[in-house]
Amino acid sequence: MSGGPRPGPRAAAAMALVPVKRRRTAAAAGPVLPEAAEPGRFPGVVLCLVERGLGARRRALLAGRARAAGFCLHGPGSAAVTHAVAEQCSADEALAWLARRRGSTPGDRTETSTGLALLDLSWLLESLDAGRPLDIEPRHRLPVSGVTPSKEPDPAVLPAYGCQRRTPLAHHNAMLTEALETLARDAAFSGDETRSLAFTRAASALKALPRRLGSLRDLAALPGVGKHCRRVIQEVLEDGSSAEVEAVRRSERYRTMQLFTGIFGVGTRTAASWYQEGLRTLADLRATGPRLSRQQQAGLQYWEDLATPVTLAEAEAIRELVQAEAQRILPDATVTLVGGFRRxxxxxxxxxxxxxxxxxxxxxxxxxxLVASLEQQGLLLYQQRQPNTFGQEPSSSSMDQFERCFAIARLALPGAGDPGAWRATRVDLVVAPRSQFAFALLGWTGSRHFERELRRFAGRQRGLALSSHGLYDPQREMFLPATTEEEIFQLLGLDYVAPTERNA
Known part of the structure; x- marks a missing residue:
């Protein structure tokens, strides 16, 4: 029994993440920044991108974005440079790099004597988002060597993207985030993804705060918090709850949508259509019989079990069982527990x-x-396999295209008193080739919003396309290889965020 259809030559090449199209070596690093350039749209602002910390490729990508936005760029030898932008280095290190490129010593030119602003990359990225050079704030300036900045984030300077922030599982603003997430779910139930995402981003920023939000003044520069969110937050801070949120939670539509979307195999659109037809309860659904798909019938049949949370110990027991069987079939096979448990x-x-x-x-x-063996042992109550389609057909979906099996497993309950006691448990088996494993591990760890922000950051700030299959550079028309999550963060120019801090 095979593990799905074997991909053709095109798919095999994509899965191995080899360059789609070879280019001359000289072009791979991108264009060299000139020593002079045409004036930009912003008089008095001449950028120099410090390669130290950025690297030649990212420097070239950023230069292209900056020029497209109307910024003037000069090389390090130009006396006209007013703003030197660097990343992951101190002011002294940036000056030393500039001095070496000019053939002088670091002491020949200082920020104080020339007015040269030594800035962190965050200033340029925020300016590109704004479409103009922003006023320089203290947080934008490169640190002086030997001075270690505080690790505790300031609410006024939280990074704009959720993937740049550390978000632990337990945070200080649960009452506020639960209110915003209720509105996010309600908006999603109505098909308004834009409004749902706005509430989600505001909740994500609140989760990253190092302390309890005390007043609306702390929201002044918090990213992603709009007027509607501020109004809800103010209500909760002043009254302990929000009338709008409580009305949503009490509404029949919200409660019904929560119930229906909690059924295995039922998405928002299906749940909404059922609600429009007048269905309200599980009994209503059971009465529809043949109208349900096989997956939905299984979800409804085992609903009580599947609605009961799975513990970490139970998840580990399932992983160990699957790993033992996988290694019996294919020695050295690996099975990794991902999702929320890894966070x-x-x-x-x-x-x-x-x-x-x-x-x-x-x-x-x-x-x-593996699936056939688990079925023969009576360990699978339902299973539906999908082949690997990566590289075989284009897809605009945010879902990956790995070979997988959606299943309901029969989990033994040894402590229940009855030797034959068991419960149904949802299990997803996803197969990733080794060349894509690091990206699959990152994508399947989540959280969903952290991954969404990571991909948004890759596209907007780095000009790259990130998925659970790889990191694609459209300029060079090739995938950038990585064997660990740490390497992926490094390719994106981000500080590594541990799985337990990705609960955005």
Whole structure:
């Protein structure tokens, strides 16, 4: 029994993440910044991008974005430079780099004597987002060597993207975030993804705060908090609750949508259509019989079990069982517990397992025999497999295209008193080739909003396309290889964020 259809030559090339199109070596690093350039749209602002910390490729990408936005760029030898932008280095290190490029010593030119602003990359990125040079704030200036900035984030200077912030599982503003997330879900139930995302981004920023929000003054520069969110937050701070949020929670539509979308195989659109038809309860759904898909019938049949949270111990027991069977079928196969459990959650509603093998291509022979064996042992109550379609057909979906199996497993309950006691548990088995494993691990760890922000950052700030399959550079028309999550963050120019701090 195979693990799904074997991909053709095109798919195999994509899966190996080799360059789609070769280019001359000289072009790979991007254009060299000139020593002089045409005047930009902003008089008095002449940028120089310090390669130290940025690297040649990212420097070239940023230069292209800056020129397109109307900024004037000069090389380090130009006396006209007013703003030197660097990343991951101190003011002294940036000056030393500039001096070496000019053939002088670092002491020949200082920010004080020339008016040269030594700035962190955050200033340029925020300016590009704004479409103009922003006023320089203290947080934008490069630190002086030997001075270690405080690690505790200031509410007024939280980074704009959720993937730049550390968000622990337990935070200080649960009452506020629960209110905003209720409105986010309600907007999603209505099909308004833009409004849903606005509430989600505001909640994400609040989760990253190092302390409890005390007043609306602390929201002044908090990213992603608009007027509607401010109004809700003010209500909760002053009254302990929001009338709008409580009305949503009491509404029949919200409660019904919560119930229906909690069923395995039921999405927002399906739930909304059922509500429009007058369905309100599980009994109503059961009465529809054949109208339900096979997946939805299984979700409804085992609803009580599937609605009961899975503990970390139960998730680990399932992982160990699957790993033992996988390694019996394919020696050295690996099975990794991902999703919320990898982010530190003690409970969840399903178990996500990422399967792979150290030898590229061997993983293709794993899932089919594994699922068949688990079924023969009576451990699967339902299963639906999907083949790997990566590289075979274009897809605009945010979902990845790995080979996978959506399943409901039979989990034994040894402490229940009855030797035959069991419960149904949702399990997803996802197979990733070794060349894509780091990206799959990052994507399947979540949280969903952290991943959304990571991909938004990659596209807007780096000009790259990130997915659970790889990091694609459209300028060079190739995938950038990485074997660990740390390497992916490094390619994006981001500080590494541990899984337990990705609960955005």
């Amino acid at each position: 530190g959650k003690p409970m969840g509603h399903d178990v996500d397992l990422l399967l792979s093998h150290p030898e590229e291509g061997r993983e293709q022979a794993l899932l089919g025999p």
